Amino acid sequence: MRLWPRTLFGRLVVILVGGMIAAQVLTGSIWYDVRHTQALEIPLRLAAARLTDLQHLHQRQPADFPQALSALDRPGFEARLVDAPEDPDGSFDPAAERLLRRAVQDQGGDAQGLRLLSVELRDGADERTGLSGWFTGNGTKAHLLLAAPLGEGSWLRISMVEGQGWSSQSTLDVALDYLLRLYLLRILVVVLLALLAVRLAIGPLDKLARAAEALGKDIQRPPLAEEGPLEVRRAARAFNAMQQRLIHNLGERMRFLAAVSHDLRSPITRLRLRTEMLEDDSARQKMRKDLDDMEGMVTATLDFISGSDLDEARQNLDVNALLQSLQADFEEQGAAVSVSGRAQQPLAGYPLSLQRALLNLLENAVRYAGGAQVQIEDSAQALRIRVLDRGPGIPPEQLERVTEPFYRLEQSRNRSTGGYGLGLSIAQTIAAAHHGRLQLRNREGGGLEATLLFDRGA
Missing domain, CATH: 3.30.565.10 (Histidine kinase-like ATPase, C-terminal domain)
Structure with a gap:
């Protein structure tokens, strides 16, 4: 199977469209990475707000703080005092940790020494989400584990589950909207523009090819219009000059051949007169036949020239x-x-x-x-x-x-x-x-x- 197009038009279309699609795929990969951070932004900001509130509470009521933490326990949220936090697991995300630190600072909290130990996006079945979970927040929740120092060798360890809370569209609707706007419509526009650009570029070349083919059938055809971009006008001008040179050269050859053929009639006529003076009948008949052949060829040549010269x-x-x-x-x-x-x-x-x-x-x-x-x-x-x-x-x-x-x-x-x-x-x-x-x-x-x-x- 031949995948590479045979025409210049097809090859240019493949190169342009293929290059633009590759650029779109690269853009999509960048969006894919950004989308992951966006999916975590609201849960991280909610976590920053809760951490900031607990830091303020610890500053106001340090003695009652352990009991207050116990009272705040609920499904999806647990806060405990620990001597030292554990090490981050394989889900550690430096970009998410930086976002959490900025959010804590924005809300007046202390981000010094703050650690994001674990971050995962999970669906309603408590499974880690794939690509579909990144299109919408419905059913997708962030499982966060973070730790912040409180001073005197103690740390506040918070484990929480937070939803998105900002999307009412289904995953399918968001995915279709994404594919339609980010890929399909853009690719369609790119393909149309590529076809238009290639057609404008190839059009003069196709016109030149048709003119060259027509020239082989009728050398007297009208000259090409010298219009369009500079390169096209230059090619048309060179083509027209070539046509005029061909007409001139062919005309010169025809005129030379006609002149020679016409001038041969006089010596042929003189030879006929001298042939009649020969006494040998056999030699005279042979000479007559040769002269008849010569005159016939001259006549045929003149006929050919007149048949090729269409001046009517x-x-x-x-x-x-x-x-x-x-x-x-x-x-x-x-x-x-x-x-x-x-x-x-x-x-x-x-x-x-x-x-x-x-x-x-x-x-x-x-x-x-x-x-x-x-x-x-x-x-x-x-x-x-x-x-x-x-x-x-x-x-x-x-x-x-x-x-x-x-x-x-x-x-x-x-x-x-x-x-x-x-x-x-x-x-x-x-x-x-x-x-x-x-x-x-x-x-x-x-x-x-x-x-x-x-x-x-x-």
């Missing part, structure tokens, strides 16, 4: 009318092309370029199979135009490469049948410019299925 206006296209027009053109040439299905709504795109892509796919099908079937599937999400034939198909290991410029197959789909390896490449380039893609697969029983897939949401 983008508009809503009637795909049904476009396919019907192409179907009629092929029928005039005696090729069997059928169309089934309909596009439910226009497609935003470049008219001549889309016609060129469909024409290339149909020409391939007619060239290698003698005919084609066109299937249209349209939905709210995507438009699919499938061109199917029953030709020789494409070897599976070459399906990924046939859309590369000038890549030709060595079998029946090759240049000997009239192709120069640019038709599918042009179709793919045009599909990408329409935020779509070209998909190729071999059909069962033989043949090829070429699908132009256009995203309706693009």
Whole structure:
């Protein structure tokens, strides 16, 4: 099981929320310690008041003091005179002893030499309380044992049991209120703030990733808005500069290739004239064939460049009318092309370029199979135009490469049948410019299925 999130958003949320929860746990542990002292405060102050009263009584009536102590005995309170107090037990709490000393001083008593020998919180069943007893005072009592010097070698030893006397809520109510306010609400606020902060931080990165993906489909896409924090504006500015450099470099390469291809026409024409002057018929035929191939490659290169250069206006296209027009053109040439299905709504795109892509796919099908079937599937999400034939198909290991410029197959789909390896490449380039893609697969029983897939949401 993978616990560490794969996304940057998830990792930042885990770090922020985990850190805040850890801080809350630390805060809770501090509260837990403070709560123990709070649970003892009232019993200790009551004990201080009783001790102070007995000290004052001893000062006023030292002779009658032993009898007065006996008269004060009751369940939960016992005071005796002893020669020396016992040692503190394992429940000794220095913080509670300091609180007791301050309380005695506040009430005018003598805290000199005062010892808190034992302190325990016990529930109604006389068992030492756990965490639940620290949330409320109901049923929770403090068992105290303390000793104070009276002078002349005698000590006043007091054993008493005192309740809280300050809470009317049940343990469950106080615990739920504590968990709700101290943990749940705070953690909820922290999580919401963490999600908001992480979303604000990750949003520009996600926007940049989408822009980079869209750039691969349409290099002429609008530039990123240079807004937001300084770092975001800097990244958007660098991205836009990169896009402009790509456009410039690609344009330069295309213009250079077009110029070279165009300039080759003149020497090819001169070679044709000189070929006709050859007396050897065999050599003349071979030269003609080579020149035909060269001229075909030049023409194909110029066609590829023109197909990649989408300088026409983008508009809503009637795909049904476009396919019907192409179907009629092929029928005039005696090729069997059928169309089934309909596009439910226009497609935003470049008219001549889309016609060129469909024409290339149909020409391939007619060239290698003698005919084609066109299937249209349209939905709210995507438009699919499938061109199917029953030709020789494409070897599976070459399906990924046939859309590369000038890549030709060595079998029946090759240049000997009239192709120069640019038709599918042009179709793919045009599909990408329409935020779509070209998909190729071999059909069962033989043949090829070429699908132009256009995203309706693009």
